[in-house]
Amino acid sequence: MTDLYPVPAEWAARAKVKDADYKALYARSIDDAHAFWLEQAKRLDWVRFPTRTNESSFDEADFGVKWFADGQINVAANCLDRHLAERGDQVAIIWEPDAPTDAPRRFTYRQVHEEVCRFANVLKAQGVKKGDRVTVYLPMIPEAAFALLACARIGAIHSVVFGGFSPEALAGRIQDCDSSIVITADCGRRGGKLVPLKTNVDAAAQHAPSLTSVIVIRATGAEVPMQAGRDVWYDEAAQGVSADCPAETMDAEDPLFVLYTSGSTGKPKGVLHTTGGYLLWASLTHELCFDYRPGQIYWCAADIGWVTGHSYIVYGPLANGGTTLMYEGVPNWPDASRIWQVVDRHQVEIVFTAPTALRALMRDGDEFVARTSRKSLKLLGTVGEPINPEAWRWYHEVVGEGRCPIVDTWWQTETGAAMIAPLPGATDLKPGSATRPLFGVVPELVDADGQVLEGATDGNLCITRSWPGQMRTVWGDHARFFQTYFSTYKGKYFTGDGCRRDEDGYYWITGRVDDVINVSGHRMGTAEVESALVLHAKVAEAAVVGFPHDIKGQGIYAYVTLNAGEEASEALRKELRDWVRTEIGPIATPDAIQFAPGLPKTRSGKIMRRILRKIAEGDVSSLGDTSTLADPAVVDDLVANRIKS
Numbered sequence: 001m002t003d004l005y006p007v008p009a010e011w012a013a014r015a016k017v018k019d020a021d022y023k024a025l026y027a028r029s030i031d032d033a034h035a036f037w038l039e040q041a042k043r044l045d046w047v048r049f050p051t052r053t054n055e056s057s058f059d060e061a062d063f064g065v066k067w068f069a070d071g072q073i074n075v076a077a078n079c080l081d082r083h084l085a086e087r088g089d090q091v092a093i094i095w096e097p098d099a100p101t102d103a104p105r106r107f108t109y110r111q112v113h114e115e116v117c118r119f120a121n122v123l124k125a126q127g128v129k130k131g132d133r134v135t136v137y138l139p140m141i142p143e144a145a146f147a148l149l150a151c152a153r154i155g156a157i158h159s160v161v162f163g164g165f166s167p168e169a170l171a172g173r174i175q176d177c178d179s180s181i182v183i184t185a186d187c188g189r190r191g192g193k194l195v196p197l198k199t200n201v202d203a204a205a206q207h208a209p210s211l212t213s214v215i216v217i218r219a220t221g222a223e224v225p226m227q228a229g230r231d232v233w234y235d236e237a238a239q240g241v242s243a244d245c246p247a248e249t250m251d252a253e254d255p256l257f258v259l260y261t262s263g264s265t266g267k268p269k270g271v272l273h274t275t276g277g278y279l280l281w282a283s284l285t286h287e288l289c290f291d292y293r294p295g296q297i298y299w300c301a302a303d304i305g306w307v308t309g310h311s312y313i314v315y316g317p318l319a320n321g322g323t324t325l326m327y328e329g330v331p332n333w334p335d336a337s338r339i340w341q342v343v344d345r346h347q348v349e350i351v352f353t354a355p356t357a358l359r360a361l362m363r364d365g366d367e368f369v370a371r372t373s374r375k376s377l378k379l380l381g382t383v384g385e386p387i388n389p390e391a392w393r394w395y396h397e398v399v400g401e402g403r404c405p406i407v408d409t410w411w412q413t414e415t416g417a418a419m420i421a422p423l424p425g426a427t428d429l430k431p432g433s434a435t436r437p438l439f440g441v442v443p444e445l446v447d448a449d450g451q452v453l454e455g456a457t458d459g460n461l462c463i464t465r466s467w468p469g470q471m472r473t474v475w476g477d478h479a480r481f482f483q484t485y486f487s488t489y490k491g492k493y494f495t496g497d498g499c500r501r502d503e504d505g506y507y508w509i510t511g512r513v514d515d516v517i518n519v520s521g522h523r524m525g526t527a528e529v530e531s532a533l534v535l536h537a538k539v540a541e542a543a544v545v546g547f548p549h550d551i552k553g554q555g556i557y558a559y560v561t562l563n564a565g566e567e568a569s570e571a572l573r574k575e576l577r578d579w580v581r582t583e584i585g586p587i588a589t590p591d592a593i594q595f596a597p598g599l600p601k602t603r604s605g606k607i608m609r610r611i612l613r614k615i616a617e618g619d620v621s622s623l624g625d626t627s628t629l630a631d632p633a634v635v636d637d638l639v640a641n642r643i644k645s
């Protein structure tokens, strides 16, 4: 028996989309798709309104993803200029600083417009042109939003790299998209600590010869070395620069941004999103999932370094004329009541955060929540990983005092914005289920052989037809795009997620079925961590798997075989953890490292990850068939020396 939380009467009465509307619109989005999407396109301000909609194919012969191809549009003009007449003096961005004792800042649409135009002119003065890649390595400061919109205004392609990534990871991302410019800050602030962003850029530059220019925002006043001829302070460069910058007319299929994400193999992929379809999808889903109306204070507590920050801090809410809150800090500093204090301080009506943050706050106890009012809250969202029903109920009952619908949005960097999610006025909720597909989204569950499964069932989640916000390619490697997502199950987009569909047609994402692990809502490829480990001089071989973790969702468990003559020790274990931190970043730090004399392999040399996963999970009684192992004795050693969490 699952609990059902019916749509509250008040929501059913006043929401933009009610259950009957959802059913009718969903049917139309499938049966009369062309007309439906032309109608939806009206929500944006086009330079040339499109006459074409979906021209995508998932088949190898004519493979490609294309939407609104004859439309022309500028994203920044849609997020700013078109709102000026009606809401120029409305607050567009509220910025809440890391330290609660510091003053928040507010920017109206008119002010953001001016900041963005000036930033765009600074980029131009640095030689940035339409189509150039601009790497953004910034903390959560208002300039991060300005930088993205400035790129969009002049048709440059931004590539945001999360501020928690190491110099090595940053260098790889600069090189992969051949970017010559980085926008950074002297330092970032998070949880009372400084993050040395500029110093990291200097270190990355050693491995990124394409980098010729660095714009540095003075965010903290920390002293940092500046390299003459390469580095400029933003405030100095912006002095005397005109705040008039016309928005470049872009084709709907011109690139908007690249965002790197981990896959099951090799190095991170540069996921490319384009202009018209992406903005339409971000804005439509933002309005529908949150039943958003301008004037409401809305807070997506993600970092701009992830796709959630792109679509739901910047592009979706601003395209919709909203007021979006950007928070510089972390959920539990100075203490576990911070999120709810920010809610009270700014009278936030909608909060959108990740299950991992909720689990951590839940562990710290209800009193941190209870000491705040939260009366302004109307709706609560989650994203990033499956939400366990216990955390869902805590969010609903303790945080929302039972009155706020929980909107659990399933989606991916690749999908641009939400794909499966409830609409608060239309969808009865079940804790732990992302519920039903959004308009135009056709999920399908298949078995390992690609057989389509009907009715209530478990399977691998595919999407059978394109939607406007779908990624268009992997930067520089179109073949990899096809290979990664469309070759496993012919003619379908394979998400990499496992999923259950229940008797009501509700979808329950069960987690990744490939070699991607989800650590605190952040994707990590096991292959990436393995490559970092084997780069260490003492490591011969490494295999990495995920295991269940109370707060993070999944933790990282590494099996390491040392080179002959090397001794396993606590000191080496720490050295390897630190090594991975510096190679990739703190989010990739292994939770457990088990030294293993050998790894379980098939006779053809393939590591049997299934067995490694079971051991890491502590499920050693059901290791399954080990008869194909080259040396079954290896498993006994692994089981005996398992690290208990």
Ligand code: 6R9
Binding pocket: 261, 306, 307, 308, 382, 383, 384, 385, 386, 387, 408, 409, 410, 411, 412, 413, 414, 434, 495, 496, 497, 509, 510, 511, 512, 518, 521, 522, 523
């Ligand atoms: C938006 C984002 C994508 C992966 C995805 C899935 C997991 C995201 C989820 C969810 C269950 C949800 N995921 N939202 N699982 N319920 N509501 O997180 O993008 O970083 O690319 O991660 O995250 O496994 O495949 P991204």
